Amino acid sequence: MNGTADTTLVRAGTFAVLGADGGVSGRRGTSPDGLFHRDARHLSRWTLTVDGAEPAVLVPSDGEESARCVLTPPGTRDEPAAYTVFREQAVDAGVLTECLRLVNNRPAPVAAVLSLTVDADFADQFELRSDKRRYEKSGAQRTASTHAEGVTFTYERGAWLSRTAVCASPAPAAVRPVGAQDTAHRLDWHLELPAHGTAELLLTATAYAHGAPAPALVGSPAEAVAGRAADTSAFTGxxxxxxxxxxxxxxxxxxxxxxxxxxxxxxxxxxxxxxxxxxxxxxxxxxxxxxxxxxxxxxxxxxxxxxxxxxxxxxxxxxxxxxxxxxxxxxxxxxxxxxxxxxxxxxxxxxxxxxxxxxxxxxxxxxxxxxxxxxxxxxxxxxxxxxxxxxxxxxxxxxxxxxxxxxxxxxxxxxxxxxxxxxxxxxxxxxxxxxxxxxxxxxxxxxxxxxxxxxxxxxxxxxxxxxxxxxxxxxxxxxxxxxxxxxxxxxxxxxxxxxxxxxxxxxxxxxxxxxxxxxxxxxxxxxxxxxxxxxxxxxxxxxxxxxxxxxxxxxxxxxxxxxxxxxxxxxxxxxxxxxxxxxxxxxxxxxxxxxxxxxxxxxxxxxxxxxxxxxxxxxxxxxxxxxxxxxxxxxxxxxxxxxxxxxxx
Incomplete structure (x- = not known):
C-alpha cells in the first residue's frame, strides 16, 4: 500500500479506515484498518492491483462523505500510464460501496487488467487492540464461497453467525482463492477501454452482523453520499x-x-x-x-x-x-x-x-x-x-x-x-x-x-x-x-x-x-x-x-x-x-x-x-x-x- 495516511469514513454505526490508495491491509494495533460494523471487522483485505502491479498513487485517498483517490499502473516519463483509475468509496449502515472509473489516456483502445484481493477476518475489536490479550475461540470456523458476482465470507462459532458479501458489476471474469491458509480470494477483471473512453466497475461489501437486521442495499458511492448528505443536512441545517x-x-x-x-x-x-x-x-x-x-x-x-x-x-x-x-x-x-x-x-x-x-x-x-x-x-x-x-x-x-x-x-x-x-x-x-x-x-x-x-x-x-x-x-x-x-x-x-x-x-x-x-x-x-x-x-x-x-x-x-x-x-x-x-x-x-x-x-x-x-x-x-x-x-x-x-x- 502506497503512503501512510488513512481516511476514515463513518455513518450509522459503520466505519471504514482506508489507506492512501483506498486499500485495506489488515493492520492490527492502535490504528487498525478495514470495514467495521457492530464491533467486528468485516473486511480485513481490500487490495487492488492494476496490470499485475501495485498502482501508483497520484492523489492519495481523502474525503469525509466519500474517499477519493487517483491511481495509475506504473509508468515512466517516456511511457506514461495507458489509463488512470479514479477510485471513490463511501459507507452506509453495514455497507462499503466503491466505484472504479477507468479513463483511457490514449487515442487507441486499451486492455486493462484489474485484480482485487479481499478477505474478512471477523476480528472482534478487542482482539485488534494492542493490549496483547489472547481470546480462546474454540470451534470457530471461517469459510468462503464464490458466486457469479463475487465471494461471500462466513464466520460461525456455535450459534454465532456473521457474513460479508462482496459483489461486483460487471461480474469478475474469475474468482479464485489466494492460498490454502486463509479465506482470501482474488477477483479478476479484463476490461476493454475504447480510445479516450472509460469503463466503470461497481463494488459492494455488505456486512451481515449476528443479531442485526440485514443492511439496506446501496448501489453506488453516489447513492451513499446522497443519503448521508441529506441526513447530515437535516441535523446540521x-x-x-x-x-x-x-x-x-x-x-x-x-x-x-x-x-x-x-x-x-x-x-x-x-x-x-x-x-x-x-x-x-x-x-x-x-x-x-x-x-x-x-x-x-x-x-x-x-x-x-x-x-x-x-x-x-x-x-x-x-x-x-x-x-x-x-x-x-x-x-x-x-x-x-x-x-x-x-x-x-x-x-x-x-x-x-x-x-x-x-x-x-x-x-x-x-x-x-x-x-x-x-x-x-x-x-x-x-x-x-x-x-x-x-x-x-x-x-x-x-x-x-x-x-x-x-x-x-x-x-x-x-x-x-x-x-x-x-x-x-x-x-x-x-x-x-x-x-x-x-x-x-x-x-x-x-x-x-x-x-x-x-x-x-x-x-x-x-x-x-x-x-x-x-x-x-x-x-x-x-x-x-x-x-x-x-x-x-x-x-x-x-x-x-x-x-x-x-x-x-x-x-x-x-x-x-x-x-x-x-x-x-x-x-x-x-x-x-x-x-x-x-x-x-x-x-x-x-x-x-x-x-x-x-x-x-x-x-x-x-x-x-x-x-x-x-x-x-x-x-x-x-x-x-x-x-x-x-x-x-x-x-x-x-x-x-x-x-x-x-x-x-x-x-x-x-x-x-x-x-x-x-x-x-x-x-x-x-x-x-x-x-x-x-x-x-x-x-x-x-x-x-x-x-x-x-x-x-
Whole structure:
C-alpha cells in the first residue's frame, strides 16, 4: 500500500479506515484498518492491483462523505500510464460501496487488467487492540464461497453467525482463492477501454452482523453520499445563535462539531422498543453507546440539538440495570457504562456486552433528564421515565453509597475498570506522590453530579410527578451532601478540593481538573467556586490551549499521560460552563479562546485529548498519540463554548 495516511469514513454505526490508495491491509494495533460494523471487522483485505502491479498513487485517498483517490499502473516519463483509475468509496449502515472509473489516456483502445484481493477476518475489536490479550475461540470456523458476482465470507462459532458479501458489476471474469491458509480470494477483471473512453466497475461489501437486521442495499458511492448528505443536512441545517462579536473560529468549530456528531449517531432502542439515534463515543474503538460520553455530548448539544438528549435518555433507560450481576457490574437502577455487540461480549469473554462500571453515568442521567425538560418544555419524556429516574436515585443511595451520610463511591473492578469516573485509566486517581488511591473511592466531581441530580430530580418530583414529600427528601439529602463535601474535601493548605477520598477517608491530595466540574454542578458556594475557578487558570493548570487534567510540577504529572497531565476538550467544556455559571467571565473567555485556537490548529476539529505541553513550549498543540477522531464529546465541545460565551456575555 502506497503512503501512510488513512481516511476514515463513518455513518450509522459503520466505519471504514482506508489507506492512501483506498486499500485495506489488515493492520492490527492502535490504528487498525478495514470495514467495521457492530464491533467486528468485516473486511480485513481490500487490495487492488492494476496490470499485475501495485498502482501508483497520484492523489492519495481523502474525503469525509466519500474517499477519493487517483491511481495509475506504473509508468515512466517516456511511457506514461495507458489509463488512470479514479477510485471513490463511501459507507452506509453495514455497507462499503466503491466505484472504479477507468479513463483511457490514449487515442487507441486499451486492455486493462484489474485484480482485487479481499478477505474478512471477523476480528472482534478487542482482539485488534494492542493490549496483547489472547481470546480462546474454540470451534470457530471461517469459510468462503464464490458466486457469479463475487465471494461471500462466513464466520460461525456455535450459534454465532456473521457474513460479508462482496459483489461486483460487471461480474469478475474469475474468482479464485489466494492460498490454502486463509479465506482470501482474488477477483479478476479484463476490461476493454475504447480510445479516450472509460469503463466503470461497481463494488459492494455488505456486512451481515449476528443479531442485526440485514443492511439496506446501496448501489453506488453516489447513492451513499446522497443519503448521508441529506441526513447530515437535516441535523446540521438549523443555524446556531452565534453572539455578536463571536470569537474567530467559533462558527467553524461548531460547524465541524455538528458534522461529526451527525456522522457519529448510531441506532439504539428505547424503553418501548422504539428506534432512536444516539451519539456514539468515537472512532476507532468506541462506535457504540457509552453512558457518560453520550450524556455529556447530549448535555453540551442540548440548547441546539435536543434530539440527541431525547435519544440518549430513551436508550439509557432501556438499558438500565434491573438485577445484580457482578460479572458486568449491573445493579438495579444503575445506568450502563458501555454497550457492545461483538462476539467476545456475546460469549462473556469481555464484560462489555452491557458493562455498568461507571460511578457517574447514573447521576448524569438524572441531570440530563431535568435539563432536557427545562430546555424543551417537553414534560412527556420525564413523565414516561419517572420509574427509571426513581430507580436511578435509589441506586445512588442503596448501592452507590449515599445512604447514611456517605458519598457516591466505586470499588476497583477486577474484571473491568480500576477507576470508574471519567478518568478511568489505572493510576489516574493518584495522591500527590503519584500513587493510585485504593477503594472504595469517592471522586470529587461525582459528588457534584450527585448533588445536582438530587436537586434536579426533586424539582421534577415537585413540579411534574406530584410528590412533594419525595422532593423534600431529595432536597434534604442534597443539602447534607453539599455541607459535608466542603468539610471533607476542601484542603486548607493548597486552598483547593481534593481529587478524591480513598477507602480510609484520606484526601487524595493531587491538584486536578476535576475540581472545575464542581463549579458546573453547583455543589460549591460562590466563595469557594471563585477560588477554584481562578486557580485553574494559573500556568501550572492552564497550558494556553486548555486546562490540564493534573497541574504540572506535581510528582504524578506527565504531559503525555492519558489522565495525569493531558488536556481534554470535554473536561474543559464542563469547567467552562461552570466558570460561566459562577460569573467568572474573564476566566471563561480565556478557556474558550484557548480551545478555539487549538481547534483551528486541527482543521477546526477538536481532538479527544491533547498533550499537556504549554504554548510556551511549542507554538501548536502537541497531539496525544492515541486520540480518537472524530470523538463525540470533543465534537460537542464547541457547542458548550458557544453556550458559555452566551451566558458569560
Amino acid at each position: 438549523t443555524p446556531l445563535p452565534l453572539p455578536p462579536g463571536a470569537p474567530g473560529g467559533l462558527a467553524a468549530a461548531c460547524a465541524r462539531g455538528l458534522s461529526d456528531l451527525a456522522a457519529l449517531r448510531v441506532p439504539a432502542t428505547g424503553p418501548d422498543g422504539e428506534h432512536v439515534r444516539v451519539p456514539a463515543a468515537g472512532i476507532p474503538w468506541f462506535l457504540t453507546l457509552f453512558g457518560r460520553d453520550s450524556l455529556f455530548t447530549s448535555l453540551f448539544a442540548l440548547p441546539y440539538r435536543p434530539g440527541l438528549a431525547e435519544g440518549t435518555l430513551r436508550a439509557l433507560a432501556a438499558a438500565q440495570g434491573t438485577e445484580y450481576d457482578t460479572g458486568r457490574g449491573e445493579q438495579p437502577g444503575r445506568i450502563v457504562h458501555e454497550i457492545r455487540h461483538g462476539e467476545l461480549a456475546h460469549f462473556r469473554q469481555v464484560p462489555y456486552g452491557r458493562y455498568y462500571g461507571s460511578v457517574d453515568a447514573t447521576p448524569l442521567f438524572l441531570v440530563l433528564l431535568d435539563s432536557y425538560t427545562e430546555a424543551t418544555g417537553d414534560r412527556a419524556l420525564a413523565a414516561r421515565l419517572e420509574h427509571h429516574a426513581r430507580a436511578a436515585v435509589t441506586w445512588m443511595f442503596r448501592d452507590g453509597g449515599l445512604d447514611d451520610g456517605g458519598y457516591l463511591v466505586y470499588s476497583p473492578d477486577p474484571q473491568g475498570l480500576v477507576n470508574q469516573n471519567w478518568k478511568d485509566s489505572e493510576g489516574a486517581i493518584c495522591f500527590l506522590d503519584g500513587s493510585q488511591a485504593e477503594g472504595p473511592i469517592a471522586v470529587a466531581e461525582a459528588q457534584g453530579y450527585a448533588y445536582d441530580a438530587l436537586v434536579r430530580t426533586a424539582r421534577l418530583a415537585r413540579s411534574l410527578w406530584d410528590d412533594p414529600a419525595y422532593a423534600d427528601r431529595l432536597d434534604s439529602a442534597a443539602a447534607g451532601l453539599r455541607e459535608r463535601f466542603l468539610r471533607d474535601f476542601w484542603m486548607p493548605g493548597p486552598d483547593f478540593p481534593a481529587l478524591a477520598l480513598d477507602g480510609r477517608g484520606r484526601q487524595v491530595d493531587s491538584l486536578a481538573s476535576d475540581a472545575g466540574h464542581l463549579l458546573w454542578s453547583g455543589i460549591l458556594d460562590a466563595r469557594h467556586a471563585t477560588r477554584v475557578g481562578r486557580r485553574l487558570l494559573e500556568p501550572d493548570f492552564f497550558s494556553g490551549w486548555a486546562i490540564r487534567t493534573l497541574a504540572s510540577g506535581q510528582p504524578g504529572y506527565h504531559p503525555l499521560s492519558y489522565h495525569r497531565g493531558t488536556s481534554w476538550p470535554h473536561d474543559n467544556a464542563v469547567i467552562l460552563l461552570g466558570l460561566a455559571r459562577c460569573g467568572l467571565r474573564e476566566e471563561a473567555r480565556r478557556v474558550a479562546l484557548g480551545l478555539l485556537e487549538a481547534s483551528a490548529h486541527h482543521g477546526h476539529r477538536l481532538p479527544e485529548v491533547m498533550a499537556g505541553y504549554s504554548l510556551d513550549q511549542h507554538p501548536r498543540p502537541v497531539p496525544y498519540p492515541h486520540s480518537c477522531s472524530p470523538q463525540a464529546w470533543a465534537a460537542a465541545t464547541p457547542l458548550a463554548v458557544l453556550t458559555a460565551l452566551r451566558e458569560a456575555g
